[in-house]
Amino acid sequence: MSFTTPSSALTDEGVAALLRAAIDAATAMGQPQCIVIVDQSGVLLASFRMRGSRYLSLKSATAKARTAASLAAPSHSVPDSAKLLLAAATQNEATGLRGGLPIRVGGMLIGGIGIGSGSGEQDEDVAREALAAIGADLP
Template identity: 75%
Template sequence: MAFTETTARLTDQGVMAMLTSAVQAAGASGQPQCIVIVDGSGVVLASFRMTGSRYLSLKSATAKARTAASIGAPTHTLPDHAKAALAAATGGDVTGLKGGLPIRSGGVLLGGIGVGSGSGEQDETVARAALAAIGADDI
């Protein structure tokens, strides 16, 4: 019987590559963003608010990242009938807003990324650019 297991996790270099790619993608789109990257337990590894982004979007980006890490799926896939109840029950820590994606490598869930301050499509495009920077699995 084994009492320990080996876990995969994002490296500092991986987190920085994701953050850099996300900032570049947001800059190229002309929409400043708030970007948050969390590990598999929801602990913030990186958080960046671009100049000109909405300051409250930092809160929603954090909720998106934590939700994606928790459910292992894009945030917008939460069932519509449950979105409001989950947000209320968790004090806003769970969200069904578009822009949160899980970070997977080799099928292993490593964490989540949340992006906010643009439209849902803009947010998700920036998040996907960050995943591509580390060769993460397609969602």
């Protein structure tokens, strides 16, 4: 019987690279964004609000990142029938909104990224570009 399991974590450089790639992608599309990165337990590693993004989107980006890390799946994978219940049960700490993706490298979950302030599709596109920049698995 084993009492340990292998794990991996984002480095400071990895977090910075995710942020830089997300900022660059949002700038290229002309849509300022809120960007949040959490570890696999949902603990905040980085939070950045681009000038011109919506203040309230910082809260939803955090919920998207935590949901993606917690479910090990995109935040929008929450079934429609469960979205309101999830938000209520977690006091809006989790959400079914589009824009949160798990961060996996080599199949191992190491965190979540949440993007908010654009359309759901724009948010997810920025998250995908950030994941690609560090060589993470794309969902």
